[in-house]
Amino acid sequence: ERLPEPADLPQLPKLRQIVAETLRLYPPGWLMTLVPLEDLELGGYHIPASSMVMMCPWLMHRDPRFFDDPLAFRPERWTPELQEKMPKFAYFPFGGGPRVCIGEHFAWMEAIMVLAVVLRSYRLELAPDARVEVLPVLTLRARHGMPMIARRREAGERK
Numbered sequence: 001e002r003l004p005e006p007a008d009l010p011q012l013p014k015l016r017q018i019v020a021e022t023l024r025l026y027p028p029g030w031l032m033t034l035v036p037l038e039d040l041e042l043g044g045y046h047i048p049a050s051s052m053v054m055m056c057p058w059l060m061h062r063d064p065r066f067f068d069d070p071l072a073f074r075p076e077r078w079t080p081e082l083q084e085k086m087p088k089f090a091y092f093p094f095g096g097g098p099r100v101c102i103g104e105h106f107a108w109m110e111a112i113m114v115l116a117v118v119l120r121s122y123r124l125e126l127a128p129d130a131r132v133e134v135l136p137v138l139t140l141r142a143r144h145g146m147p148m149i150a151r152r153r154e155a156g157e158r159k
């Protein structure tokens with residue numbers, strides 16, 4: 001009967017799962033780079049200092065070694081067991097290590113809170129004529145936008 005607050009986040013695990021799965025399939029930072037300051041060995045490869053190393057969450061998040069049925073949208077996959085067994089950088093929508101995005105915690109909170117507020121009053125459906133296609137520029141975007149139909153929920157309708 002009230003708007004959600006940040007203190008409510010632990011009581012919204014399903015919304016967190018939806019956001020995690022969305023970021024798995026459509027990470028905004030779909031390609032990341034780093035430049036090592038010194039030579040290093042990585043996975044049996046020699047990488048000279050000042051080389052450009054590219055990491056692609058778009059590909060890693062779709063790797064069947066880490067995610068069953070990797071192309072399917074399955075928010076329920078985000079269990080504590082999955083997160084416990086997952087290698088450290090199999091999922092990194094905000095980067096990782098010392099250069100992890102400074103806004104990560106805020107982004108999680110904001111996404112979950114916006115979903116909680118919107119879904120409280122509306123059911124969202126993709127518009128029938130929508131063309132869903134990604135546009136990989138600096139950040140990953142929907143090439144044609146994401147036209148949605150918002151239908152007001154009836155009183156007492158299950159959310």
